[in-house]
Amino acid sequence: xxxxxxxxxxxxxxLDLRNSDITTINLNRWVKGIIDSGKVSSKNPPLDTKPALxxxxxxxxxxxxxxxxxxxxxxxxxYAESSSRSKSAGFAISTVAALSTNWDHVIGVPVGxxxxxxxxxxxxxxxxxxxxxxxxxxxxxxxxxxHFSLGTQFSxxxxxxxxxxxxVSMIIxxxxxxxxx
Amino acid sequence: xxxAEQTNRFxxxxxxxxxxxxxxxxAEIPLGAVAQPALDASVSVHKGLRLGNHIFSLPLGILDxxxxxxxxxxxxxxxxxxxxxxxxxxGENIVVAxxxxxxxxxxxxxxxxxxKDSISFHAYxxxxxxxxxxxxSLLSQGVNTQIGYxxx
Numbered sequence: 372x373x374x375x376x377x378x379x380x381x382x383x384x385x386l387d388l389r390n391s392d393i394t395t396i397n398l399n400r401w402v403k404g405i406i407d408s409g410k411v412s413s414k415n416p417p418l419d420t421k422p423a424l425x426x427x428x429x430x431x432x433x434x435x436x437x438x439x440x441x442x443x444x445x446x447x448x449x450y451a452e453s454s455s456r457s458k459s460a461g462f463a464i465s466t467v468a469a470l471s472t473n474w475d476h477v478i479g480v481p482v483g484x485x486x487x488x489x490x491x492x493x494x495x496x497x498x499x500x501x502x503x504x505x506x507x508x509x510x511x512x513x514x515x516x517x518h519f520s521l522g523t524q525f526s527x528x529x530x531x532x533x534x535x536x537x538x539v540s541m542i543i544x545x546x547x548x549x550x551x552x
Numbered sequence: 553x554x555x556a557e558q559t560n561r562f563x564x565x566x567x568x569x570x571x572x573x574x575x576x577x578x579a580e581i582p583l584g585a586v587a588q589p590a591l592d593a594s595v596s597v598h599k600g601l602r603l604g605n606h607i608f609s610l611p612l613g614i615l616d617x618x619x620x621x622x623x624x625x626x627x628x629x630x631x632x633x634x635x636x637x638x639x640x641x642x643g644e645n646i647v648v649a650x651x652x653x654x655x656x657x658x659x660x661x662x663x664x665x666x667x668k669d670s671i672s673f674h675a676y677x678x679x680x681x682x683x684x685x686x687x688x689s690l691l692s693q694g695v696n697t698q699i700g701y702x703x704x
Binding site: 372373374378379380381382383385386387388389390391392393394395396397398399402423425429431432433435437438439440441443445447467469471472473475483484485487489495508510511512514517520522524526528532535536539540541542543544545546547548549550551552 | 601602603604605606607608609610611612614615616617618619620621622623624625626627628629630631632633635636637638640654656669670671672680690691692693694695696697698699700701702703704
């Protein structure tokens, strides 16, 4: 919901409710259970499914310094259940700040880029068992038309897997299409 | 400048309220040859995410302060850059593969619908899969899938 809008500034709030079903194939527990008990029992199922609910509220803003440069910020917080059964649910936040650059005004090429940094406690299955994630992102977008958008984003995600490796980095590439009506 | 020409063309275009796919078709036809509906003044100035004459390149995965109707599809793939896994013992055998990786893939479809000038509604569906690439990472992290949906 948009709250404030001026020529160069926009501020909005949001509510987001999400439900997920997370299924894990736990090979380690399953194989050990078979060896220990000699059979597959309800105590060592290979599949484990749990729901994960998330209800968060957010504030979002954008401020345009000039036609070529803009700052976008995002802060969300609320109730979030972990993707790991062993972790309890609770309050979690997520925040991102990014600089959006439109190169059309500078070099005449209809390409926009953005660079940003973020911090996330709200769990995603991407992150495994970790509780906190920081990430850096870099996005390219075709801006030659206002009716659709083609973009590519690269993210470098830094997290930890409890009891395994305290410093895990992941590179994620994403391709997106957006159609505006 | 190229940008100025683009901007003026869109600002004056009578097909500004049509979808991106429809625009792709009508753009091939001279505008004078088609029936031109009146331009609605209430059409969002954020079509294509514009504010202060800046066209945004917003990061994926975050909500933004703009209210408009937009359909989004995205696909992600990712990999870790090497994880040190513990040594596993399965029965009498020790599985030694101290380093391994996890790979990730996801797809998402999302629709945001503008209800009023300042309010929009969104719904989405995503599927995520994450699994190890060798014995140690499979034993440690298993195979994880997530099917999620949300509204807001």
